[in-house]
Amino acid sequence: MQKLTVELGDRSYPIYIGAGLLKRTDLLPDFIKGKSVITVSNETVAPLYAETLNKSLEGFKASSVELPDGEVYKTLTVLDQIFTGMLENHCDRQTTLVALGGGVVGDMGGFAAASYQRGINFIQVPTTLLSMVDSSVGGKTGVNHPLGKNMIGAFHQPQCVVIDTETLDTLSDRELSAGIAEVLKYGFINDLKFLEWLEENMSLLLARDPEALAYAIYISCKHKAATVAADEREAGQRALLNLGHTFGHAIETGMGYGNWLHGEGVAAGTVMAAELSMKMGWISEADLSYVKHLFTLAKLPIEPPSELTADDYRLHMMRDKKTKDGVMNLILMHKLGECIQTSDYDAQAFQEVLERV
Amino acid sequence: MQKLTVELGDRSYPIYIGAGLLKRTDLLPDFIKGKSVITVSNETVAPLYAETLNKSLEGFKASSVELPDGEVYKTLTVLDQIFTGMLENHCDRQTTLVALGGGVVGDMGGFAAASYQRGINFIQVPTTLLSMVDSSVGGKTGVNHPLGKNMIGAFHQPQCVVIDTETLDTLSDRELSAGIAEVLKYGFINDLKFLEWLEENMSLLLARDPEALAYAIYISCKHKAATVAADEREAGQRALLNLGHTFGHAIETGMGYGNWLHGEGVAAGTVMAAELSMKMGWISEADLSYVKHLFTLAKLPIEPPSELTADDYRLHMMRDKKTKDGVMNLILMHKLGECIQTSDYDAQAFQEVLERV
Numbered sequence: 132m133q134k135l136t137v138e139l140g141d142r143s144y145p146i147y148i149g150a151g152l153l154k155r156t157d158l159l160p161d162f163i164k165g166k167s168v169i170t171v172s173n174e175t176v177a178p179l180y181a182e183t184l185n186k187s188l189e190g191f192k193a194s195s196v197e198l199p200d201g202e203v204y205k206t207l208t209v210l211d212q213i214f215t216g217m218l219e220n221h222c223d224r225q226t227t228l229v230a231l232g233g234g235v236v237g238d239m240g241g242f243a244a245a246s247y248q249r250g251i252n253f254i255q256v257p258t259t260l261l262s263m264v265d266s267s268v269g270g271k272t273g274v275n276h277p278l279g280k281n282m283i284g285a286f287h288q289p290q291c292v293v294i295d296t297e298t299l300d301t302l303s304d305r306e307l308s309a310g311i312a313e314v315l316k317y318g319f320i321n322d323l324k325f326l327e328w329l330e331e332n333m334s335l336l337l338a339r340d341p342e343a344l345a346y347a348i349y350i351s352c353k354h355k356a357a358t359v360a361a362d363e364r365e366a367g368q369r370a371l372l373n374l375g376h377t378f379g380h381a382i383e384t385g386m387g388y389g390n391w392l393h394g395e396g397v398a399a400g401t402v403m404a405a406e407l408s409m410k411m412g413w414i415s416e417a418d419l420s421y422v423k424h425l426f427t428l429a430k431l432p433i434e435p436p437s438e439l440t441a442d443d444y445r446l447h448m449m450r451d452k453k454t455k456d457g458v459m460n461l462i463l464m465h466k467l468g469e470c471i472q473t474s475d476y477d478a479q480a481f482q483e484v485l486e487r488v
Numbered sequence: 489m490q491k492l493t494v495e496l497g498d499r500s501y502p503i504y505i506g507a508g509l510l511k512r513t514d515l516l517p518d519f520i521k522g523k524s525v526i527t528v529s530n531e532t533v534a535p536l537y538a539e540t541l542n543k544s545l546e547g548f549k550a551s552s553v554e555l556p557d558g559e560v561y562k563t564l565t566v567l568d569q570i571f572t573g574m575l576e577n578h579c580d581r582q583t584t585l586v587a588l589g590g591g592v593v594g595d596m597g598g599f600a601a602a603s604y605q606r607g608i609n610f611i612q613v614p615t616t617l618l619s620m621v622d623s624s625v626g627g628k629t630g631v632n633h634p635l636g637k638n639m640i641g642a643f644h645q646p647q648c649v650v651i652d653t654e655t656l657d658t659l660s661d662r663e664l665s666a667g668i669a670e671v672l673k674y675g676f677i678n679d680l681k682f683l684e685w686l687e688e689n690m691s692l693l694l695a696r697d698p699e700a701l702a703y704a705i706y707i708s709c710k711h712k713a714a715t716v717a718a719d720e721r722e723a724g725q726r727a728l729l730n731l732g733h734t735f736g737h738a739i740e741t742g743m744g745y746g747n748w749l750h751g752e753g754v755a756a757g758t759v760m761a762a763e764l765s766m767k768m769g770w771i772s773e774a775d776l777s778y779v780k781h782l783f784t785l786a787k788l789p790i791e792p793p794s795e796l797t798a799d800d801y802r803l804h805m806m807r808d809k810k811t812k813d814g815v816m817n818l819i820l821m822h823k824l825g826e827c828i829q830t831s832d833y834d835a836q837a838f839q840e841v842l843e844r845v
Contacts, residue, residue, distance in 0.1 A: 218635040278575035456523040
């Protein structure tokens, strides 16, 4: 088992990474302060792992809420189902919520914990690669709105993150690839060496080699933890983690939640960001080609959907959380392996990227 | 104009109290950081005061959302209408939300500000006595759930609170009385002298004497600001502000939101808390009678509704936010003008209070 710490003063918390951690009944109880626990999971994950998890919760008053599975259910309406379950089971301010599942379960469980009785403790137990390397760490929680992804939410840090790499065995190939998009992201932002490692080891990752996966998760979480510790509320460098996300969210929202997986939108979106970066003269054609090559190796899309027009992108991107007083900020590649946040890009080049499809 | 400050370090903010403050166009702009503002109000208040408020917002990109009026609309579903309005009007993280209205508008507007893009600035402009003396100060925001009042929400402090006492001119007599319940509360908690002043000046308050109202609001806000500064997250003394609220919320929820006004529930609930305190031997029969006398002077109910059974109360009270690991904490009168939070009360006496009706 490996351990990382997200350093946030008195709100610091550990990330545990290892094979079979869900079976270890000594891990979770230390992070449960009160006498009761409620597990939030979904119809796909609960049948696979809830029973194992529950063995760690013996001695607590335990209850559970099971959500439908999919990004399309990451809504205020489904969030309300969590609150109903919590109230019916008499959860109080001392209850700890355990989010067992992928990014949707983690984001919604976290936001439910942030909002229930104005805030209770929670624990992240991510079961998809994407949630292990990104969404379960850092306290961003929330739900989507029909007009924009992740528009409603809260910063609310968990008590701990428990990553059992064995849960990846039941993940679909498509979901596994989607998670790799966020892993590659850390390389593009500021870790060229990691990018080279990923290129060399991509076939091992896709074959679910336990050691390769554990290493990729560890390095990703290390980057994420350092970024969150330096800039919890995204006043600056944390925004870099949104590489590919502004374009990607527009794809996800424009195509209807769940039709493109988040990681797929991020992949195509990162290629769009790289194209704009090339047009700005910041990266070379060879660099752009390398970006596409890596996503292709990971079996991820490098072309945005043909259904969306430039106006569709603009509409959704103007609602991006990085937009300030009407000015759209983008995360672009200043060079390969080094990203920046900027509003100082050529409007014509931007338009060309949006119109290319 | 009088000014109080809620001392919360770098999140400190002023409360301005005075007649005609809405007409002063120099007050609000100092508290708006970005270039855009969205006003959240309701169908009753907006026609009365939105135009006046808007004169302060010239030079900003201003938009508005109008909610239906009433506690029954303090729901996640109506909250979503605010988010839709914010997204349609391209509000971003720099937008300031102005909540113009009573407690429902302030609580929902505040929660929308807490959750929109994970948190934006907001300003409270309360227009009911109840929201002026209580809910607009201190950062408690949220919505109701069918199973419990204020169960979903966030702590989110405003940039400032602007109390224009002239807006009370359009308040109904019933709403005015409901507000006085929260004013009396401060006296019961720890200000016997204020209680005596209220007894002497109740008829002036009900006649909307501007000076009497301004004084009552000032003293109430002073108590509220001091309490919030000492205990923002309600780890201790802030809980005392819930005098009468545990019983009162049970009445409000049990009778259906909006049938009993919040202040009416608090009045009858405070009498129930006083009855239990008397049964515990902490206050005298004369004290209980004095409590009832004050609420009667304010034209508030001193009898709980006959429709609710002891089991109804228990069901709703067990969901109270002060319940810890199944133990129900109550705010009771240790003596007249001095309240305590305690779970150390006689179960039989408690049952008798619930069964009295």
